[in-house]
Amino acid sequence: MSGRSAGAGRSRAVWLLVLAVVVGSLVASEVGDQAPRTNADRVHALAGDFACPVCQGQSLGESDVPIARTIRTTIRTMVDEGRTDAEVRTMLVDRFGEDIDYTPTGRGLTGLVWVLPVLAAAAAITGVSLAVARWTSGRSGSEMDSVAGSDGAATSGNTSNRNLVLVGVAVVAVLAGVLVARTAGDRTAGDALTGDIRSSTRTLLAEAGVAAPAEADALYTRVLEIQPSNVKALAYRGWSRWRTGDRVAALVDLDDAVASDGAFADVRVFRASARHTEGDHAGAAVDLTVLDGLDAPPIVGDLLAASRLRQRIAGALASEGELLAALELLDSGLDAAERAGAGGRSERAALLAERGWLLASTRVPELVERGLAGLDEAVAVGPTDPYALAYRAVVGMAVPARTDQVAADVRAFAALEDPPADLTAALVSLGLLDG
Amino acid sequence: MKPVRRAALAVGLVLAVLVVVFATREAGQDRMTTHLVGAVAPPVAGITLEDALWDLDDQRGRWVLVNFFSTTCVPCIEEHPELVAFAEAHDGSDPAVPEVRVVSVAFDDRPSAISRFFAGHGGRWPVLPADTGRIAVDWGVVAVPESYLVTPSGHVAVKVVGGVVRDDLEGLLDRALATLAGDRTGS
Numbered sequence: 001m002s003g004r005s006a007g008a009g010r011s012r013a014v015w016l017l018v019l020a021v022v023v024g025s026l027v028a029s030e031v032g033d034q035a036p037r038t039n040a041d042r043v044h045a046l047a048g049d050f051a052c053p054v055c056q057g058q059s060l061g062e063s064d065v066p067i068a069r070t071i072r073t074t075i076r077t078m079v080d081e082g083r084t085d086a087e088v089r090t091m092l093v094d095r096f097g098e099d100i101d102y103t104p105t106g107r108g109l110t111g112l113v114w115v116l117p118v119l120a121a122a123a124a125i126t127g128v129s130l131a132v133a134r135w136t137s138g139r140s141g142s143e144m145d146s147v148a149g150s151d152g153a154a155t156s157g158n159t160s161n162r163n164l165v166l167v168g169v170a171v172v173a174v175l176a177g178v179l180v181a182r183t184a185g186d187r188t189a190g191d192a193l194t195g196d197i198r199s200s201t202r203t204l205l206a207e208a209g210v211a212a213p214a215e216a217d218a219l220y221t222r223v224l225e226i227q228p229s230n231v232k233a234l235a236y237r238g239w240s241r242w243r244t245g246d247r248v249a250a251l252v253d254l255d256d257a258v259a260s261d262g263a264f265a266d267v268r269v270f271r272a273s274a275r276h277t278e279g280d281h282a283g284a285a286v287d288l289t290v291l292d293g294l295d296a297p298p299i300v301g302d303l304l305a306a307s308r309l310r311q312r313i314a315g316a317l318a319s320e321g322e323l324l325a326a327l328e329l330l331d332s333g334l335d336a337a338e339r340a341g342a343g344g345r346s347e348r349a350a351l352l353a354e355r356g357w358l359l360a361s362t363r364v365p366e367l368v369e370r371g372l373a374g375l376d377e378a379v380a381v382g383p384t385d386p387y388a389l390a391y392r393a394v395v396g397m398a399v400p401a402r403t404d405q406v407a408a409d410v411r412a413f414a415a416l417e418d419p420p421a422d423l424t425a426a427l428v429s430l431g432l433l434d435g
Numbered sequence: 436m437k438p439v440r441r442a443a444l445a446v447g448l449v450l451a452v453l454v455v456v457f458a459t460r461e462a463g464q465d466r467m468t469t470h471l472v473g474a475v476a477p478p479v480a481g482i483t484l485e486d487a488l489w490d491l492d493d494q495r496g497r498w499v500l501v502n503f504f505s506t507t508c509v510p511c512i513e514e515h516p517e518l519v520a521f522a523e524a525h526d527g528s529d530p531a532v533p534e535v536r537v538v539s540v541a542f543d544d545r546p547s548a549i550s551r552f553f554a555g556h557g558g559r560w561p562v563l564p565a566d567t568g569r570i571a572v573d574w575g576v577v578a579v580p581e582s583y584l585v586t587p588s589g590h591v592a593v594k595v596v597g598g599v600v601r602d603d604l605e606g607l608l609d610r611a612l613a614t615l616a617g618d619r620t621g622s
Contacts (some may be wrong), residue, residue: 052579054577066505066542066543067571067576067577067578068569069543070542070543070571070572071572073568073569074568074569074572077569094574095470095574095575096575096577097470123446124440126442140599193469299545301548302545
């Protein structure tokens, strides 16, 4: 009898220990969640709480479609304005409907997502309790038949243990049900039941794209901790560092990015710009020539055209006496513009103008003549290209037969809506334009 | 009846009710197409392609068709001639035809591409080319093209998801005019 009593005590202690461990771990996992520390963290957390309105199973944070990027930017703006999470949530639900909210309210039909898990847990507990009760009553009945009336105290002990087991199961089941119900609303597509452990690199890159430089640097670094060879993170961290003045670290990142994936177009533009600024014009020209052989997205071409980076590098090469290298760089760009078809027409005009100008600037009669021919072609391709018009007017000043054409070019230049200020100043200083 | 069977029957009944409720629930798409209709139009303001300031609030007293588009979206390209025809028919030159101002809000696009688009496809109404993300979110735009007919009082009368057709727009405008007239006469 004392042996049975000691066994029952051990069993009770084991069950209590199991119960304490289970409940303790559940509570620890719940209270262990940290609140977002920075605005970027808040944006990241909020973006993960909402579904992309046009995607299947992706959150706003995970999706890269334009509307998801736009909404993320809006969330960032609102967070930076000091709006609360509730205000952001209300705005999004108001605009795009409650269907996109991964953490629905407890109102109306959506409240069922909170209630159903608890009901399911309660039903499971009831079912288990009934099954155990039936099982134990049947077994104790047969035991009682066999040892009829011989050990009433033992029967009492078994009943006590059963009750303890039932209470333990009930407590764990209720707690698990409640916690599952809570986390069910928080989970996003693809997250584990225990919560999101690590953001995807894609999400972090998207966040970094709209973050302030310091936050962007931290986000790119987090991406590289997860995936050290991520070329996009390396390239954009390098570019971000370059723009904030950390040139040494920037060039290391850009070199690493090129080493990681030499066919990533963006990094070629970034490094060419950085090398040109550092005085390494030949290195910059190599990057752009490689870029011309890549299937770069159109925005890269737009970026190059807007910055006139190729022309600036060619001009720097020519001023160092590397005219041939400068012309090769421009020719490489002309080939790429030719392949772009009609879309590359304006770029062709700009590059032809630069080519003609560099040739004419040599003052070697034969090259000046070829330069003028190039400028004629530039004006023919792009009649409103300010550089083609201005360059041809300046070079044509030395050719008496082109006097009328010079006047026409200057008039066409003056009629342009917003010509480059440096060209206007040059034409004024030469007396071609009124100041 | 045994308690277990009674409980099972109750659970079954609850599940059946839930199935019926979910099956007859309003579909998400319906909500998307009716969103904003009847509400005050969210703000639309910005710098146009012609460098002018344009604000929906300045259009009070006029019908306005707010069109969200992108030059790279095929339905937007397809609907453009319809928009041009509608805008020309409602440019205010014919007193018998109600004037409707059209404004296009570019979504995730480049000003240079938009200029080329309008030069090539026509259309002389104001276009907001940049910084339009917040406008799109305020209007709950999910995928372009989307168009909204705004009443002279500044309320959204109609939302059209997808490319517009001129005849459909005329019909929607007629219905909105009739509704407005009914509201005014109290009928």
